[in-house]
Amino acid sequence: MINYNVDHEQITFTFKEDINFETVRQIETKVRELEIPGQPKRIVIDFKQVRFIDSTGVGFLISWIHPLISDYQIRIINSSFPVKNILQICKLDTLVDIT
Numbered sequence: 001m002i003n004y005n006v007d008h009e010q011i012t013f014t015f016k017e018d019i020n021f022e023t024v025r026q027i028e029t030k031v032r033e034l035e036i037p038g039q040p041k042r043i044v045i046d047f048k049q050v051r052f053i054d055s056t057g058v059g060f061l062i063s064w065i066h067p068l069i070s071d072y073q074i075r076i077i078n079s080s081f082p083v084k085n086i087l088q089i090c091k092l093d094t095l096v097d098i099t
Helices: 024-033 055-068 081-089
Strands: 002-006 011-015 042-046 073-077
Touching: 002 024, 024 055, 055 081
Parallel strands: 011 042, 042 073
Antiparallel strands: 002 011
């Protein structure tokens, strides 16, 4: 599902599965339960294990990330080419750095 880690430099969310219609409700519930601290101001979202994201997953990401961008520097890392391509087509790269 999701691992969550806070250290002195960043807050890291590591997604452990694809983000799609079948998984997004459970992922969203988990993410909304987590209390994101005010410090540090850097959030890293690790997509190393995400092989696929559909429109439901993209919608979730936008609704989760958009309120955070005014207070945090956010990066999505380790996204596969297909996932990165979908995020770029949906213009998510205008909100956050995607690598």
